[in-house]
Amino acid sequence: MNYKKIKLFLILIIISAPGILYADISMQNVSGREKQSLNGVWNILIDAYDEGLKKKWYILRDSNNGGLNELCYEGNLTLRVPGDWNHQLPELYLYEGHIWYQRRFDSKILPDKRMFLHFGAVSNNCIVFLNGEKIGEHKGGFTPFQFEVTGKLKEKDNYIILRVDNIRGENTIPALSFDWWNYGGITRDVDLVYVPENYIQDYFIRVDNNDTGKLDIKVKLNGENVSRKEIVVELNEINKKITLKTDENGIARSSKKISLELWSPEKPKLYDVAITSGNDKITDRIGFRSIKVDGNKLLLNGKPIYLRGVNFHEEIANEKRRAYSKADAEFLVNSALEMNCNFIRLAHYPQSEYTVRLAEEKGILMWEEIPLWQKINFASEEVCKLAETMADEMIQRDKNRCGVIIWSISNETSKFSKPRNKFLAELVTRVKSLDNTRLVSSALHQSQAVKEDEWTVMKLEDPLIELLDVVGYNKYLGWYQKFPCEPENLKWEAYGKPLIISEFGAECVQGNNLGDTTNLNSWSETYMENVYKKDLISFDNSEDIVGLSPWILFDFRVPRRSHALFQKGWNRKGLISPEYRKKNAWYVMKCYYDKKYYECKE
Ligand code: GCB
Numbered sequence: 001m002n003y004k005k006i007k008l009f010l011i012l013i014i015i016s017a018p019g020i021l022y023a024d025i026s027m028q029n030v031s032g033r034e035k036q037s038l039n040g041v042w043n044i045l046i047d048a049y050d051e052g053l054k055k056k057w058y059i060l061r062d063s064n065n066g067g068l069n070e071l072c073y074e075g076n077l078t079l080r081v082p083g084d085w086n087h088q089l090p091e092l093y094l095y096e097g098h099i100w101y102q103r104r105f106d107s108k109i110l111p112d113k114r115m116f117l118h119f120g121a122v123s124n125n126c127i128v129f130l131n132g133e134k135i136g137e138h139k140g141g142f143t144p145f146q147f148e149v150t151g152k153l154k155e156k157d158n159y160i161i162l163r164v165d166n167i168r169g170e171n172t173i174p175a176l177s178f179d180w181w182n183y184g185g186i187t188r189d190v191d192l193v194y195v196p197e198n199y200i201q202d203y204f205i206r207v208d209n210n211d212t213g214k215l216d217i218k219v220k221l222n223g224e225n226v227s228r229k230e231i232v233v234e235l236n237e238i239n240k241k242i243t244l245k246t247d248e249n250g251i252a253r254s255s256k257k258i259s260l261e262l263w264s265p266e267k268p269k270l271y272d273v274a275i276t277s278g279n280d281k282i283t284d285r286i287g288f289r290s291i292k293v294d295g296n297k298l299l300l301n302g303k304p305i306y307l308r309g310v311n312f313h314e315e316i317a318n319e320k321r322r323a324y325s326k327a328d329a330e331f332l333v334n335s336a337l338e339m340n341c342n343f344i345r346l347a348h349y350p351q352s353e354y355t356v357r358l359a360e361e362k363g364i365l366m367w368e369e370i371p372l373w374q375k376i377n378f379a380s381e382e383v384c385k386l387a388e389t390m391a392d393e394m395i396q397r398d399k400n401r402c403g404v405i406i407w408s409i410s411n412e413t414s415k416f417s418k419p420r421n422k423f424l425a426e427l428v429t430r431v432k433s434l435d436n437t438r439l440v441s442s443a444l445h446q447s448q449a450v451k452e453d454e455w456t457v458m459k460l461e462d463p464l465i466e467l468l469d470v471v472g473y474n475k476y477l478g479w480y481q482k483f484p485c486e487p488e489n490l491k492w493e494a495y496g497k498p499l500i501i502s503e504f505g506a507e508c509v510q511g512n513n514l515g516d517t518t519n520l521n522s523w524s525e526t527y528m529e530n531v532y533k534k535d536l537i538s539f540d541n542s543e544d545i546v547g548l549s550p551w552i553l554f555d556f557r558v559p560r561r562s563h564a565l566f567q568k569g570w571n572r573k574g575l576i577s578p579e580y581r582k583k584n585a586w587y588v589m590k591c592y593y594d595k596k597y598y599e600c601k602e
Helices: 003-016 326-338 353-361 381-398 418-434 525-540 584-601
Strands: 034-037 040-047 078-081 098-105 113-119 125-130 133-139 145-148 158-165 190-196 199-208 211-222 230-235 240-245 251-257 271-277 280-286 291-294 297-300 307-312 343-346 365-369 404-411 439-444 447-452 455-460 471-474 490-493 499-503 545-548
Touching: 078 098, 113 125, 133 145, 199 271, 199 280, 211 230, 211 240, 211 271, 240 251, 291 439, 297 545, 307 326, 307 499, 307 584, 326 353, 343 353, 353 365, 353 381, 381 404, 381 418, 404 418, 418 439, 439 499, 455 471, 490 499, 490 525, 525 584
Parallel strands: 307 343, 307 545, 343 365, 365 404, 404 439, 439 471, 455 490, 471 499, 499 545
Antiparallel strands: 034 190, 040 078, 040 098, 098 158, 113 145, 113 190, 125 133, 125 158, 199 211, 211 251, 230 240, 230 271, 271 280, 291 297, 447 455
8 A cells, every 4th residue: 555545544544433423415405305393492501611522511411310410401591593692692792612502302203214313504513412322523614414313313302412613723614714703503494304215315407508408317315225216307397207217326317308498587497396216206496507608708598698796694784693594585685686686696605595595586696605715724634625525515505506606616715825726726626526517716816917008907816717617806906905007997807717806895884974085094985985986997998807796785793893983893895784774885886787787688
């Protein structure tokens, strides 16, 4: 064995060592499954000194089973699940540490069904215990995961305990410092999911990106008896029934001619698709489209498209909390629609499935990304492995959502780091091998203003550019940096590739127009408005730009934004204030997008 093989062997031994039980990647489409919700009120204990594991806080003790002294979950603090802990209890407002969650539940036991404990997301890490036994752990706060619990449940009085932490570190993703609130907790739905013994674990149903008259299907069964099984995929609306057979690994594939109405922002057509295998059946709403690049153009269903976008965080600013529900998704997506957007950059991590599904239903294209934000320790194998898992989990959850057109692999990581360049290049290959029906991008930021005749050209410089399909460019001229010239003479370039200006903007306090409003330090609406106007003039000079996502739709909360007069714990680059008052720059963007909308219609 050579050195590399020995290393791999040792890593495998470590990964499979008893005690480290990792969660499984989530099954496809939990929302389409029979399930029992475990949302609701959970008891909690705050473990500020991180002693719970040592002291076995995962074994529920009460007056009946002894050991009550110094450990009792019930009768004191509680938290609602789903939901971050920061906004629910004043003592947890800025808390970064461990919290133990506990609840009891009864569950129906169906003899011919398997059961899975499914979490939509837990921020950021957790260890899960069921009836006193550790069933596994998960790292990463924004993607779903599951554990099989068949045979581990009783009809009455089960208890589940989670140790959750939101601790930042050099080797976490995101790492030590990042520009959003570090919400902790069980932030998305928790369910007990019931499936048949041999169940449809996964499917990927899409049209061929090079030929939308061809439907490509891959279905994967899971169970003891999954080889040479028949699978039927039906689109009743067009009387289409496709029969497939699994191989010895329970995987079936087909590629068949089909005539479908394609999904687009103007007409976001979704089909009911039913997949049946033995006694398992699941249905989903799926849309079909192609997304491609031709030189510096972006083509949706073969036609050039302009992305009228915006960024938002998964936050309800006015309530100082993370968004988690269908109603929250409606609020966020409708707010983007109000500005006439057809594109959302879901910053800076996979946001709730409710948001993705709703945006797709409403005809919005999406950019989805993993939280590799600025200073990530790419030199650590453990960190890179985690980043890969995050990408896998994001793609697994949303690969059937045609509204998602871009997977982004990172935001503003440094081009000077060799391990970063090596790892991100590998990640591009990995993402493309998992899904060849979307484009790969990254939000880059290292650039130079270069004089070329009468023009000053903003040029990105990053070895990643040549590997990406679409280039994201973050730049805050007028805020972190001066405009290098008059906007009439300014251009943006991505070396002949489609370019999305993925972030630009400035800060201001809504309602403020005091002092010299030409001055950045005025924090005035007029200053911000002028930055937007100048940016837009320069964008119109640039042939490579296929879309914009200004930073950001709402002011958002960040503990490190601490200017005592103007920020007070908020990043004020929002186009809308937390109270939903639109800033001048919002109207500038809305006008610009209306104009683009009518230009594109002509
Ligand atoms: C950026 C980051 C974003 C920040 C923003 C800012 O470049 O990508 O996460 O919030 O700048 O306001 O500084």
